[in-house]
Amino acid sequence: MAITAIVDQGKIVNNGQPDSAKETTKTSNSEATQDMFLQLLVAEMKYQDPLEPTSNTEWIGQYATFTQIEQSTAMQGSMKQMEASQLVGKQVIMKSTNNLTGETNYFSGMVDYMYVEEGKVYLSVNNELYSIDDLDTVVDPDYMDAVQGGKDIDAMLAKLPAVKSINYHQDGNLIMQIRQKYETMNDYQKSFVNKDSVKLLEEYEARLKEIEPEPDTDNSTGEQESGSTEGTGNTEGTTNNEGANGDNNSNGDTGNQP
Incomplete structure (x- = not known):
């Protein structure tokens, strides 16, 4: 066999x-x-x-x-x-070192599950298995949200042209969205936003205010001029009537003369 x-x-x-x-x-x-x-x-x-x-x-x-x-x-x-089982569902940072080059890389993600093989414990992060010995940091979710919020604002600012080159109609909405996102953050989250990014946002807002178009007053001016002309026409009509009446009175006086 x-x-x-x-x-x-x-x-x-x-x-x-x-x-x-x-x-x-x-x-x-x-x-x-x-x-x-x-x-x-x-x-x-x-x-x-x-x-x-x-x-x-x-x-x-x-x-x-x-x-x-x-x-x-x-x-x-x-x-x-036991430690690995408590990490399931948490954000972690794993450190991986290449045995050939000695280069160290860091990977972050959520632990999906733990796996034990021949007494060795592994963590599944981003569909990859890492030894629990490669665990570098366990990250608080609030910290991750704050860091990501700062990155999002930087990414939104990167979509805008130079401050002097912005267009009110094309870039105004995005600038207002960035301001709205920043204002919805709490103080802890705002501390992770780069100060230079906040300063740049203020410069965009100041420039946006400078190039804001003025209200269109052509229509209201035309209506006012049209109303004035009509009023003048009525006045002229009254003058003509008075003139006619004056003529009639004058003719009446002439008829009474001997």
Whole structure:
């Protein structure tokens, strides 16, 4: 009967063992380590100098030291798992160092879940697994929001042309949106906005006020002139009537003369 196995990059991925056998192997690592220590201890006792044998107290002390180290290692693993479980859903910054170049990069994101493999704890951040030993910083959500708010204002300001080149109709709305976003921030969030950015915003607002078009008064002036002309026409009509009446009176006086 042939035995088959999946090989990936020179490593056996599946050696034909069922999952239960694999889990049994993992849980027996501790026992295997103890057996190795006992074998070494027996070998040391077997080949010790019979003229200067090691006392039983020393053997017990060595075994006790080994047990303490083993328990300490197991406790550290449990604490790392507990720490990782508490990080799920939180913003973190991971530090990754390239083993070849020595270059260090930082990645930020939310922890989606924790993963344990062969006693090592990993965190899933941005769909990538990082060792919990690469954890650099746990970030407060309010801090992240404040930092992002400052970046957003800088990005909005970058869309505007130079202060002297802005157009009232094209750039006015964006300038007002930036001011509105800044005013909706609390004092803590405003502290993360660059002071130079706030000063630049004020310069844009001052320039916008300078180029604001004046209200159109042509229509109102035309209406006033039209009303004045009509009033003058009525006055002239009255004058003509008076003139006509004057003529009539004059004619009447002439008829009465002898």
